[in-house]
Amino acid sequence: MPKVNVYNMLGELVEEMELSENVFGVEINEHVVYEVVKNQLANKRQGTQSAKTRAEVRGGGRKPWRQKGTGRARQGSIRSPQWKGGGVVFAPKPRDYSYSVPKKVKRLAMKSALTSKVVENEIIVVDELRFDAPKTKDMVKVLTNLKADKKALIVMDTKDFNVMKSASNIPGVETTHVNTLNVYDILKYNSFIITKEAVKRVEEVYA
Numbered sequence: 001m002p003k004v005n006v007y008n009m010l011g012e013l014v015e016e017m018e019l020s021e022n023v024f025g026v027e028i029n030e031h032v033v034y035e036v037v038k039n040q041l042a043n044k045r046q047g048t049q050s051a052k053t054r055a056e057v058r059g060g061g062r063k064p065w066r067q068k069g070t071g072r073a074r075q076g077s078i079r080s081p082q083w084k085g086g087g088v089v090f091a092p093k094p095r096d097y098s099y100s101v102p103k104k105v106k107r108l109a110m111k112s113a114l115t116s117k118v119v120e121n122e123i124i125v126v127d128e129l130r131f132d133a134p135k136t137k138d139m140v141k142v143l144t145n146l147k148a149d150k151k152a153l154i155v156m157d158t159k160d161f162n163v164m165k166s167a168s169n170i171p172g173v174e175t176t177h178v179n180t181l182n183v184y185d186i187l188k189y190n191s192f193i194i195t196k197e198a199v200k201r202v203e204e205v206y207a
Helices: 030-044 103-119 136-145 161-168 183-188 196-206
Strands: 003-007 013-018 123-126 152-156 173-177 191-195
Touching: 030 103, 030 183, 103 183, 103 196, 123 196, 136 161, 152 161, 152 183, 152 196, 161 173, 191 196
Parallel strands: 003 123, 123 191, 152 173, 152 191
Antiparallel strands: 003 013
């Protein structure tokens, strides 16, 4: 069973915690992680890009000059793609990029991502994370005490307004809830800060 140290907000070692081998100690499947990350990024795409084809561009109804006898190349419309102001060849149109991935694949990818954080020593478990009021300065102190990287993801077991507001103005720091935790965010941030209760919740869901 993998073990990790548990720290308090001052960065002091409080205890040692055993993690579930079924969640934080699985064999890392890089291909599955790649497929799920690709799916998440595809689902985030708006797909609103659009350009006009030669059929949609205004003007160009008349042939610019006669077919023969001018010495110039034959042209049918001033709105052909080679003309300035002409239509776009194979113009992009609004489309839906989203697609689904099997639940088993998502679960395996999540376990692989969590295991990678343990293997790379990028997981930081905190006994609790609470503030009396939202203060960016207090959150910066906590991150410094925990020796967290500039790019850090903070995972909580419940939504805490004070913690979320305290971290919202720090560049590269993001807060999330166990229910909204995803593979892309886990891999995107170098430091994975998670509360002790959140670890238990994750193990309940994915064990």
